[in-house]
Amino acid sequence: MSGPIQPPDTECEDEPLARVEAREGRSTEVGGLPVARVLPTKGRRTVGAWCFVDLLGPMDAVDPDPLEVGPHPHIGLSTVTWLLEGEAIHTDSLGTEQAIRPGQLNLMTAGHGIAHAELAAALPFRGVQLWVAQPERTRHDQARFEHLDDLPQLELDHADALVFVGALPGATSPARTDTELLGVDLQLRRGTTVVPTDPGYKLAVVPLEGRLKVGEAIVEPGWIGLVPTGVDELPVEAEHDHGRALVLGGTPLGERIQMWWNFVARDRDEISDAYRQWRDRTDRFAAVPSRLERIEAPVPPWMAAED
Ligand code: MN
Numbered sequence: 001m002s003g004p005i006q007p008p009d010t011e012c013e014d015e016p017l018a019r020v021e022a023r024e025g026r027s028t029e030v031g032g033l034p035v036a037r038v039l040p041t042k043g044r045r046t047v048g049a050w051c052f053v054d055l056l057g058p059m060d061a062v063d064p065d066p067l068e069v070g071p072h073p074h075i076g077l078s079t080v081t082w083l084l085e086g087e088a089i090h091t092d093s094l095g096t097e098q099a100i101r102p103g104q105l106n107l108m109t110a111g112h113g114i115a116h117a118e119l120a121a122a123l124p125f126r127g128v129q130l131w132v133a134q135p136e137r138t139r140h141d142q143a144r145f146e147h148l149d150d151l152p153q154l155e156l157d158h159a160d161a162l163v164f165v166g167a168l169p170g171a172t173s174p175a176r177t178d179t180e181l182l183g184v185d186l187q188l189r190r191g192t193t194v195v196p197t198d199p200g201y202k203l204a205v206v207p208l209e210g211r212l213k214v215g216e217a218i219v220e221p222g223w224i225g226l227v228p229t230g231v232d233e234l235p236v237e238a239e240h241d242h243g244r245a246l247v248l249g250g251t252p253l254g255e256r257i258q259m260w261w262n263f264v265a266r267d268r269d270e271i272s273d274a275y276r277q278w279r280d281r282t283d284r285f286a287a288v289p290s291r292l293e294r295i296e297a298p299v300p301p302w303m304a305a306e307d
Contacts, residue, residue: 048250
């Protein structure tokens with residue numbers, strides 16, 4: 001899935017925090033689906049290498065426009081697709097065709113370049129689309145795709161944790177990571193769950209269901225709770241049973257990134273090149289087996305000014 005990034009130049013920022021801060025996401029739309037974009041947000045462009053978080057849906061069974069995201073390209077990032085309800089079909093330029101359901105992980109690593117398409121195959125549909133910026137070390141590599149359906153679970157006080165990326169003590173995800181990263185789906189019961197965390201990580205909590213208290217901050221679905229660095233325990237309190245949240249974290253990327261449209265790069269020239277290569281259908285982005293219409297890239301504003 002894809003989402004236009006505004007403003008066009010998104011750089012790595014690191015605003016220090018004294019306490020947990022709740023920030024409201026922005027409402028937008030991707031492939032006919034309502035979206036709350038909680039990262040990037042004001043004053044915070046990345047959480048570790050996590051650089052993009054869209055909450056997709058809900059979309060119900062009578063929705064006239066089911067999720068259909070036609071072939072589009074990516075560079076320099078991994079996409080993490082995590083469904084909460086329904087089913088989606090992923091196809092890509094490597095020849096992959098993969099159904100995904102809740103509890104399973106689709107991890108697509110673009111490297112130098114990949115193109116893919118996604119559509120909802122079962123309704124109602126709800127999910128989370130996340131991007132991870134690749135470091136210099138791997139971002140020029142060949143693309144790859146992983147589907148994982150046996151992810152480790154862990155019981156914490158008042159919560160069941162499913163570790164889809166990275167590790168908690170006693171549960172390590174088999175998913176590939178290029179930098180140290182954590183992605184956990186917490187099913188919360190009423191009470192306080194203490195999540196053990198690495199003090200070297202940037203951390204954030206993304207509520208999916210129910211109002212939560214993270215540290216001293218109230219964070220609701222559609223918002224993100226940004227956590228100060230240096231904590232080794234993250235208290236997450238659910239007011240009621242059936243709370244749910246993602247905990248995201250990782251070591252800082254330590255590299256300035258520039259994001260535009262579906263590309264994560266380091267400067268405008270790299271993005272201009274990727275734009276032209278998608279427009280001109282060069283072999284950087286091979287054909288995607290999909291009945292959906294290809295998505296053309298908007299002209300980058302700095303290129304439009306040249307015409
Ligand atoms: Mn995409």
